[in-house]
Amino acid sequence: MATGDTQKVKGLTGPSLVEEIGRYFKGDLIVKEDMSLHTTLRIGGPADIFAIPKDVLSLKYLLMYLSEKGIPVTIIGGGSNILISDHGIDGVVISSQSLTRVEIIERADTFSRLFVESGTPLQSLLNISKQEGLSGLEGLVGIPGSLGGAVKGNAGSFGIEIGDVIESIAVMDLKGNISITEKEEAKFGYRSSGIPEGFVLSVIIRLKRDDPQEVSKRMSIHLEEKRERQPISLWSAGCVFKNPEGVSAGRLIDEAGCKGMRRGDIEVNEKHANFFINKGRGNASDFIALMDEVKARVFTSFGIELEPEIRILGKGC
Numbered sequence: 001m002a003t004g005d006t007q008k009v010k011g012l013t014g015p016s017l018v019e020e021i022g023r024y025f026k027g028d029l030i031v032k033e034d035m036s037l038h039t040t041l042r043i044g045g046p047a048d049i050f051a052i053p054k055d056v057l058s059l060k061y062l063l064m065y066l067s068e069k070g071i072p073v074t075i076i077g078g079g080s081n082i083l084i085s086d087h088g089i090d091g092v093v094i095s096s097q098s099l100t101r102v103e104i105i106e107r108a109d110t111f112s113r114l115f116v117e118s119g120t121p122l123q124s125l126l127n128i129s130k131q132e133g134l135s136g137l138e139g140l141v142g143i144p145g146s147l148g149g150a151v152k153g154n155a156g157s158f159g160i161e162i163g164d165v166i167e168s169i170a171v172m173d174l175k176g177n178i179s180i181t182e183k184e185e186a187k188f189g190y191r192s193s194g195i196p197e198g199f200v201l202s203v204i205i206r207l208k209r210d211d212p213q214e215v216s217k218r219m220s221i222h223l224e225e226k227r228e229r230q231p232i233s234l235w236s237a238g239c240v241f242k243n244p245e246g247v248s249a250g251r252l253i254d255e256a257g258c259k260g261m262r263r264g265d266i267e268v269n270e271k272h273a274n275f276f277i278n279k280g281r282g283n284a285s286d287f288i289a290l291m292d293e294v295k296a297r298v299f300t301s302f303g304i305e306l307e308p309e310i311r312i313l314g315k316g317c
């Protein structure tokens with residue numbers, strides 16, 4: 001079912017885009033949806049249309065339609081590692097949030113294999129691995145966001161990365177064609193992957209069989225450590241900058257004297273300096289200005305150029 005008005009999107013004449021797409025599309029289509037509702041930073045202006053496909057066929061239809069019409073497409077997962085412009089995003093933003101099927105497809109003596117759809121919240125997957133006594137994801141406890149986003153950016157923590165447990169990834173390209181990428185071709189690196197452009201549909205992961213209590217214990221220890229070191233309950237996008245080779249960006253930002261620096265309602269966190277917090281009414285332009293200021297200070301102090309870890313999206317960015 002399509003929701004929202006039937007307002008026209010720039011460049012489209014005739015029946016509205018929502019009406020046209022809605023004929024073959026199962027899920028939600030929302031006109032002028034505020035992206036701040038879909039990011040952990042609570043920042044971001046409106047998308048012309050925000051689409052939440054309910055199934056893969058609807059997604060395929062939508063992508064084919066948009067590519068044929070030349071309408072821009074932006075794909076988001078859990079919105080936990082992105083900064084979206086205050087002016088919003090042109091075209092259609094597609095969210096994976098309704099694609100959340102998880103199935104254990106093989107139970108062997110020493111491991112299990114799982115099929116996981118991309119919109120599955122990473123922490124739901126960790127809960128399943130805890131209940132089933134499956135080890136390999138413990139270090140990722142407390143990381144927000146969806147599996148698809150985590151895989152694309154090879155999310156990691158406490159020495160493990162999601163890429164470590166992936167066997168293969170199914171991706172739908174922007175024309176609606178599906179391909180399977182095996183782990184070796186996915187080129188997982190530090191907070192990066194070479195997964196083909198498009199919408200990550202699902203992954204096959206392989207986890208080791210273990211005692212559920214041991215898995216749970218390790219997760220609790222990591223979560224406690226994370227709570228001590230990171231402001232995990234505040235509005236943020238996680239670490240803003242990548243760690244330069246061999247050194248923590250957080251430590252550099254801290255030692256350059258940036259903790260507590262503020263632009264509008266965006267603040268460099270006192271607990272971990274690589275987290276910038278939205279204190280309430282923060283916006284993207286202040287966030288970017290603070291990034292620039294912090295970058296400049298770190299460069300002046302250490303001669304090191306920090307690179308963003310977060311993805312910056314939308315008009316004028």
Ligand code: EPU
Pocket residue numbers: 156157158159229237238239240241242243247248249250251254270271272273274309
């Ligand atoms: N440190 C400071 N001041 C700070 C922050 C850190 O002095 O404000 C020092 C710490 O005391 C420690 C060292 O820097 O000695 C490293 O800090 P930490 O263990 O917190 O790790 P990190 O390198 O800053 C990385 C990841 C985190 C991940 C943690 C834990 C990046 C950019 N960050 O942080 O990932 O959770 O390790 O494994 O790779 C993320 O990617 O969003 C993220 C939060």
